[in-house]
Amino acid sequence: MPSLSPAIAEIRLAVRTALGSLPERAKVIVALSGGADSLALAAATAFEARSRGIEVVTVTIDHGLQEGSADAAASSAEKAEALGNRAIVERVDVAADANGPEAAARDARYAALRAVAARERAAAVLLGHTLDDQAETVLLGLSRGSGATSLQGMAPRREDEDGTIWMRPMLAVRRATTEAFCAASDLEPWNDPHNRDHRFTRVRVRENVLPVLETELGPGIAEALARTAEQLREDAEAFEEMIHETIEDIVEHAEAGISVSVAALAANPAALRNRIIRLVVDSEFGVSLTRSQTLEVARLVTDWSGQGPIDLPGCSAARRGVRIVFTAK
Incomplete structure (x- = not known):
């Protein structure tokens, strides 16, 4: 044989x-x-x-x-x-x-x-x-x-x-x-x-x-x-679980949109904060933010100096008191 x-x-x-x-x-x-x-x-x-x-x-x-x-x-x-x-x-x-x-x-x-x-x-x-x-x-x-x-x-x-x-x-x-x-x-x-x-x-x-x-x-x-891809997928899965657990505590629905706690975002490391921002916008409005757009939104948390709303694809982001509010266009 x-x-x-x-x-x-x-x-x-x-x-x-x-x-x-x-x-x-x-x-x-x-x-x-x-x-x-x-x-x-x-x-x-x-x-x-x-x-x-x-x-x-x-x-x-x-x-x-x-x-x-x-x-x-x-x-x-x-x-x-x-x-x-x-x-x-x-x-x-x-x-x-x-x-x-x-x-x-x-x-x-x-x-x-x-x-x-x-x-x-x-x-x-x-x-x-x-x-x-x-x-x-x-x-x-x-x-x-x-x-x-x-x-x-x-x-x-x-x-x-x-x-x-x-x-x-x-x-x-x-x-x-x-x-x-x-x-x-x-x-x-x-x-x-x-x-x-x-x-x-x-x-x-x-x-x-x-x-x-x-x-x-x-x-x-x-x-x-290929090994790099596999390792990054493992990291992403861990991050995904952490993000979903965090979002349950810090996200609230707002009129025509959704809002996120400024204090909670500020308390998280940048990598997790940016992922939360991207996931919130993607889940609520079906839009994928670029890195530069994500960092602009993050500045409403980390570098707040009274700047106005940020225009994003499908929505806008603005700081209102202690929350970042994303509103549909």
Whole structure:
């Protein structure tokens, strides 16, 4: 009996561990682009799901952004069906986005996956992101200077407010391993031309930045970045629990808005104070404050000299006596 390829064994184990958190005879969605990462995920999921009676449905999103995209999507679906999965192809319209075509395509893709998961009553949506994707995400967050939240990268498991569960079983797996999985399984992945298009920031990070870091600083950079993301997620979870406990005592509803105790904010360290401000505004008004906006609000607590209301997206913040009041516009 031939021995099992190490790449196949590694990815099957990762998928088996992820599926272990789901009930038997559940249904899962596998997002399948046709590339090596998602194809390896679809094959490993098909294999591991059988013993637990889990139904696997692959969903391939046709963004319609390049010639032949419909044929590529159909080919991916055929490969999924050959593995024993049920396959769905969804065509989406990618609207213009101020954040660029990558963000627009991502938003359209996730919206379609969420809709299919709801329609199919799936227990979870499995995504084929790897350790390399995680390292790229951390570097992109670092370049934007957007703080610890973006440096946390992608979570292995996340549940949205609508109940959609997203799982990334392969976040500890290198991209080279998914390629070796496909080679050992006689699976031919689709090579998306956009993955080599240097107009896209992520491609430049993948092909230019990370290799330079590996050359100049030594091997293991991708793993180090992934570890950083994991540690920051642990810290963020602890902070989140502290913030929610604190907010219950210091927040009150106000006319057309919400208010926070000045004394309570002042008593907390800056990191916790700023997180409370951001969370209050996000929860009440659905707005994400930038760091500069957050610091301006914090000055109403730490550097009060009679300044007037601060204009924020969707609301305004003003100091009224012993409270900071956020009012809807």
